[in-house]
Amino acid sequence: MRQAFRVYGIALALLVAAVGLRWLLDPVLGDALPLVTLFGAVAAAVWTGGRRPAVLVAVLGYVACYYLFIPPRGALNGWSAANIVGLVAYLLTSSIIIMIGGTMRRVQQHALRSSELVRVTLASIGDAVITTDTQGRVTYMNPVAESLTGWKDGEARGRSLEMVFRIIDEDTRQPVQSPAQRALQEGMVVGLANHSLLVGRDGVERAIDDSAAPIRDEERRVSGCILVFRDITARRQIERDEADRLLAARMLAAIVETSDDAIVSKSLEGIIQSWNGGAERMFGYTAEEAVGRHISLIIPPERLAEEDEIIASLKAGNRVDHIETERLRRDGQHLLVSLTISPLKDASGNVVGASKIARDVTRQRQAEADRQMFTILLENSADFVGICDLQGVPFYVNRAGLAMVGLESVEEARHKNLRDFFFPEDQAKVVEEFVPAVLERGHGEMEVRFRNFKTGQGRWMVYKVLKLSDAAGRTMAIGTVSHDVTGRKLLEDSLRKVAADLSEANRRKNEFLATLSHELRNPLAPLTHMLEVLKRGGEQPELRDRAVESMKRQLGQLVRLVDDLLDLNRITHNRIELRKGPVDLSTVIRQAAEAWRPLAASAGQDLQVTLPEEPLLLKADPARLAQVFGNLMHNACKYTSPGGRIEVRAERQGEEAWVTVEDTGVGIEADQLGSIFDMFAQVGGAARRSQGGLGIGLTLVKRLVEMHGGTVEAQSEGAGQGSTFLVRLPLGSEVSPIPDAPLEARSVPATNRRVLVVDDNEDAAGVLTMLLKMSGNEVHTAYDGAVALEAVDRLHPDVVLLDIGLPSLNGYEVCRRIRQRPWGRNTVLIALTGWGQAEDRRLSQEAGFDGHLVKPVDFMALQVLMDSLAASKGS
Secondary structure, eight states, X not given: OHHHXXXXXXXXXXXXXXXHHHHHTHHHHTTSOTTTTHHHHHHHHHHHHOHHHHHHHHHHHHHHHHHHHSSSTTOSOOOOHHHHHHHHHHHHHHHHHHHHHHHHHHHHHHHHHHTHHHHHHHTTOSXXXXXXXXXXXXXXXXXXXXXXXXXXXXHHTTSBHHHHSEEEETTTOOBOOOHHHHHXXXXXXXXXXXXXXXXXXXXXXEEEEEEEEEXXXXXXXXXXXXXXXXXXXXXXXXXXXXXXHHXXXXXXXXXXXXXXXXXXXXXXXXXXXXXXXXXXXHHSOOHHHHTTSBGGGXXXXXGHHHHHHHHHHHHTTOOEEEEEEEEEOTTSOEEEEEEEEEEEXXXXXXXXXXXXXXXXXXXXXXXXXXXXXXXXXXXXXSSEEEEEETTSOEEEEOHHHHHHHTOSOHHHHTTSOGGGGBOHHHHIIIIIIIHHHHHHHSEEEEXXXXXXXXXXXXXEEEEEEEEEEOTTSOEEEEEEEEEEOHHHHHHHHHHHHHHHHHHHHHHHHHHHHHHHHHHHHHHHHHHHHHHHHHHHHTTOHHHHHHHHHHHHXXXXXXXXXXXXXXXXXXXXXXOOOOOOEEEEHHHHHHHHHHHHHHHHHHTTOEEEEEOOSSOOEEEEOHHHHHHHHHHHHHHHHHTSOTTOEEEEEEEEETTEEEEEEEEOSSOOOGGGGGGTTSTTOOTTGGGGGGGOOOSOHHHHHHHHHHHTTOEEEEEOSSTTSOEEEEEEEEOOTTOOOOOOOOOOOOOOOOOOOEEEEEOSOHHHHHHHHHHHHHTTOEEEEESSHHHHHHHHHHHOOSEEEEOSSOSSSOHHHHHHHHHHSTTGGGSEEEEEESOOSHHHHHHHHHHTOSEEEESSOOHHHHHHHHHHHHHHHTO
């Protein structure tokens, strides 16, 4: 029963091996030859177990291979005519194999019975005898073989001959093929090679002499092998001793003669006694030319003292090991050599000469120097230099490379793989596409990020890779010299961003210029028309009043546009200045609402303002805050249809004041919310240009709010859903409000002053002269700086209204020269100019002006300023 299990177990194992082998070959064979490995399994099964195990292997093997390798794979259906024909051919072939194998197995069994008689005979032979079957397994050992191998016949039977009969080469100590195997393979008598040792089971080694012959049956077929051997240890020892002496002599002669090193012997007097081929090649002298001459033949004159030191050391019985020095060739060339010198002694132990071995190390030292220089070059290179084997394991990375990827040493790099140096999203492209292409072409280049193992950050590199081959042309490794281009990449990204920003800025500039042109023409058209009305109907009071009112409105629009342009310049150059003081936010919002309520009312809009009862105190610039909320209310009025609602609410939220301006207007698209505060941005783009404005109002709002330490944000549900602007401002914990001073109309008494108006714009000068004369003043005019100085010297005016941008002499220079006059100190000088920046006011003050007004000037404000300045000077 156990034998049956063993036989069928072997058969199933053979089946699994055959199917597994076909599975391993599948990438090569594909759908071809799906049953090819089964025939071997069937043959092995019939040989080891007989026909029944072989039939089992044939049937189960076909089922397995049909399921795994015959299309359609993974199923047992789909029988085609080709599959049926294949099955028939397979069964026929398997049947033939089983029939032949069964027959051979029976023949083998018969041969084993026939060999029993031979074993009895061999037991009495004096030599050791071992017989085997055709598989090389031991079938018999006689007592002599047992004593030499250490194995008993019963223990050795069935075991491999290599296990029982272990032989090794005496010199190499390597296993030697059994002669029995050769006899079985070649069918002839085979003798064991010389110098073979039998290693017994107990480890004892014996020199043997043997032979092996095939055992043939009556049909002359080989049925086994007989191995006959004897112990020749004593004889071999004698032969070995003699062979060793001969071999030593031959080897020494061969070594000396064929060595690339120069091997020279000399007497203690320095006379050359032997000169090998290596010495001939190294120094250029033949043996006939060198032997008998003094060793100074090859010593440079400056190094002759070395020879005396060497001889002294040799006479003392000392060996001179590996000293580097120089020697001379026949052609006068100096060689760098490494010398080893040993004393030669006679039978009594006296030193009678010396043996010298000289090795030319010139190229070696030069190569080492070159390698050192190359290593220094690589180690000091700012590029990433590295080499890895074909499995992607680095074995060299220079210092700069280690620093780039955050590694401390080459040893640490050796624990990484090539793919680890790249980010996961780039690994497949580099390792599976780029590197194979480099191995095929020999080189390659790509831009890729290297990963820093410490920080995880990326560094853009030009990854240049080269295939490295040995002298035989075999690919051994891949190397790289990679250049860091992170800075260039960042610059490219920056340039792209700058280009995009410039393009966007250019687009907005064009839109701004178009809008500015439109906005300037809007008030100019009605001004032109109203002037025509005054010309034609100036005598009709009703028409005159309507024309004047219309012109005031349009002039106010022009002033607002100019103010926006000035604020644009201040924003661009970061020159907005705040004049902070204690402020009640509710008061500022109330005043701003009152200023824009008429506009809302004229558009049919409902403007509602909700303020808290408690004061919202903060330290701020009231004028600029009024501008913030005025711009937001004006913006709401522009984009809210008639009948819409605008609601302004202010409330305390912790340590902040929140002001909400909400409207029911056109709303803001989601993609515009992020840019609504950008310069020149307008809701709805070109479709909303008719609403007016330069598109800087919200930019100014954001800037002013941030300068007050606050924030502003825009909210909208989308087009047609209205908009909400929320302003957050920090409240002042220790701010006390300044009571509002009552605004009283100040009547300026008409004072008969002598006033000089200086302006190169004759229309502007003429209109101002008319207004001043109507107020009771004596007024004179001048249109450039030089004429103004002549008029000043002639008239000694009380007040000079002086433009800055004048021909011949500018206003600053005219002012300075007036102040140099003895009477000029008491003259009131007021700059009347279109320049209104803080820098302009500083320059006018330094020049000596008493006041600075920006055109267009409110005439009432001019009268108040003239009155106050004149009073301060006592005029």
